[in-house]
Amino acid sequence: xxxxxxxxxxxxxxxxxxxxxxxxxxxxxxxxxxxxxxxxxxxxxxxxxxxxxxxxxxxxxxxxxxxxxxxxxxxxxxxxxxxxxxxxxxxxxxxxxxxxxxxxxxxxxxxxxxxxxxxxxxxxxxxxxxxxxxxxxxxxxxxxxxxxxxxxxxxxxxxxxxxxxxxxxxxxxxxxxxxxxxx
Numbered sequence: 001x002x003x004x005x006x007x008x009x010x011x012x013x014x015x016x017x018x019x020x021x022x023x024x025x026x027x028x029x030x031x032x033x034x035x036x037x038x039x040x041x042x043x044x045x046x047x048x049x050x051x052x053x054x055x056x057x058x059x060x061x062x063x064x065x066x067x068x069x070x071x072x073x074x075x076x077x078x079x080x081x082x083x084x085x086x087x088x089x090x091x092x093x094x095x096x097x098x099x100x101x102x103x104x105x106x107x108x109x110x111x112x113x114x115x116x117x118x119x120x121x122x123x124x125x126x127x128x129x130x131x132x133x134x135x136x137x138x139x140x141x142x143x144x145x146x147x148x149x150x151x152x153x154x155x156x157x158x159x160x161x162x163x164x165x166x167x168x169x170x171x172x173x174x175x176x177x178x179x180x181x182x183x
Contacts, residue, residue: 016153024163052099
């Protein structure tokens with residue numbers, strides 16, 4: 001696993017796009033300050049840039065500089081029911097990351113592979129489901145390779161889990177559910 005994490009980190013730090021396992025689905029990712037890589041992911045997904053993207057981190061410290069310091073109390077992660085939190089973004093965060101919002105979506109990942117990648121680059125990374133917008137998400141490597149193998153710079157080995165699909169999305173300030181958990 002160490003070699004695959006090192007290769008993922010080198011790819012990210014070199015401006016590349018990776019596909020990797022998360023708690024519930026395979027994700028597409030890049031460094032959150034790499035405008036060209038973010039634009040590439042948006043094009044791969046055919047995603048409206050106004051929607052914004054999610055940042056995952058292995059710990060709260062990695063979110064420093066991305067979310068408003070007053071909103072830094074992200075609840076602890078739950079491996080079986082991952083939650084993405086909508087928190088106020090710092091003013092400098094690119095509209096490619098936050099979309100047409102003043103907030104940003106963040107999640108503390110519990111997937112060991114995704115967390116190891118964040119630790120290896122010492123940063124949060126972009127995390128968006130490996131699918132074309134509106135199409136089913138990739139939950140296994142064979143589907144992932146067929147759909148994105150020729151489009152990404154590296155597919156990180158590993159398994160999704162233990163959740164059964166995309167994360168729940170909630171507002172940090174109110175706890176309001178914006179996207180419910182997948183059953």
